[in-house]
């Protein structure tokens with residue numbers, strides 16, 4: 001992806017609401033940085049007078065302006081970092097918020113690794129652009145002008161000769177180095193990406209690689225790509241870093257010193273010192289900025305990824321509220337396609353209250369997709385999901401969450417304690433209530449028990465305990481008993497049936513177990529749209 005330009009990033013509607021609150025701090029930081037630069041230059045001038053007159057008053061003035069420069073520089077840095085922290089926090093919240101509001105299949109295009117990268121690495125890669133770049137640009141505008149002014153004061157028109165090496169070094173640093181960098185940058189970035197990918201593949205796949213005896217191969221991949229990365233970095237140091245540092249030290253410092261000495265040798269010692277100070281000071285802001293330009297390139301790439309994510313369309317939400325009792329739940333003419341492939345077409349069904357509805361159909365037919373649509377987490381192409389005759393997208397997200405408990409097939413249990421997992425769904429339940437629910441599903445574990453040590457069947461029991469505690473009227477479960485044996489399935493189904501009947505809930509459950517079909521009077525069967533042209537229900 002071609003990174004967006006800086007002006008597109010700053011003016012993008014996703015970024016402006018996050019940048020606006022920190023605008024004031026950034027402006028004050030920019031002004032403080034410029035004044036800090038000027039105060040330091042004045043301190044240099046006082047130093048020249050101190051050398052010339054050797055009086056205490058110039059010593060005090062020199063100290064005063066150096067201290068003033070340091071204080072203003074400190075204020076500038078503090079404000080910029082404070083603003084950047086605020087910016088990073090708001091940006092992370094915006095990203096998390098976006099992840100909660102986009103359709104499920106859009107979110108599934110981002111794996112855990114790329115989501116984590118967006119939230120952590122990409123946000124921190126904007127650090128330089130927010131906390132340093134504005135101040136460095138302002139110093140680059142102000143300090144060279146003042147330095148040149150002082151030089152003209154000492155040398156008149158001849159100052160142009162002493163300025164030349166500084167100007168050339170600055171141009172080399174700000175134009176040539178980024179050009180060379182960019183020319184080789186894509187290859188270098190690719191090598192770095194290969195190495196990170198190899199590392200991620202290795203760490204992510206370590207347990208699977210062990211099963212297939214591929215762990216040595218994965219490690220070898222990582223070793224090769226890190227060797228390649230080292231080779232590329234050494235090449236970059238040879239081609240870019242060394243010539244740049246030679247240019248800066250020889251061209252700027254040595255040439256400036258020589259020219260300044262030749263031109264100003266008739267001046268007194270103090271003025272010669274002034275000439276050298278100010279001609280060296282011309283280039284300092286350019287060096288600082290030049291060093292940061294690398295971060296601007298990576299920052300622009302990170303910002304482009306963030307903007308692309310924040311621009312994804314949200315799920316539709318409304319403001320409607322629902323009554324607490326007597327819910328009806330039905331779908332009307334529901335059709336859904338993914339990547340231009342029709343999954344199901346014109347589905348109609350009324351889900352009865354106080355009963356379990358089972359949802360069946362062969363693998364890949366669209367059962368999980370239908371469940372996501374029923375939960376309001378996916379948008380159908382046409383048709384509606386109605387709760388109490390209100391279309392689901394007219395409800396607010398909070399209202400949907402209040403009335404619907406949706407537990408997808410994967411990722412339903414997070415790696416933490418049993419208590420944490422239960423509190424995710426039922427925040428107000430006491431420990432006694434949690435333990436009661438666990439007891440009903442025959443999961444005899446402590447609330448602090450780590451969930452990564454639970455078996456597949458035990459995780460499903462934990463989910464069912466959560467269902468028993470939930471106050472939601474509509475419960476959507478994706479294969480909740482697939483890891484349980486026949487006896488446990490029958491016991492837990494009986495428990496669920498009672499619970500649903502007693503509390504007049506609507507429970508829809510995907511199953512591949514066809515022996516369960518006769519047990520339930522409400523049954524929605526999805527057939528493949530491609531092979532049969534329509535979906536059926538019983």
Ligand SMILES: Nc1ncnc2c1ncn2[C@@H]1O[C@H](COP(=O)(O)OP(=O)(O)OP(=O)(O)O)[C@@H](O)[C@H]1O
Nearest residue numbers: 105108338339343362363364365366367368369370
């Ligand atoms: N994020 C996605 N992007 C594109 N296609 C997808 C995505 N998720 C699922 N699909 C496709 O949509 C179709 C329906 O998938 P879905 O998971 O709803 O089927 P399912 O009936 O629940 O399958 P299973 O019983 O195997 O869990 C499948 O063919 C699947 O390949």
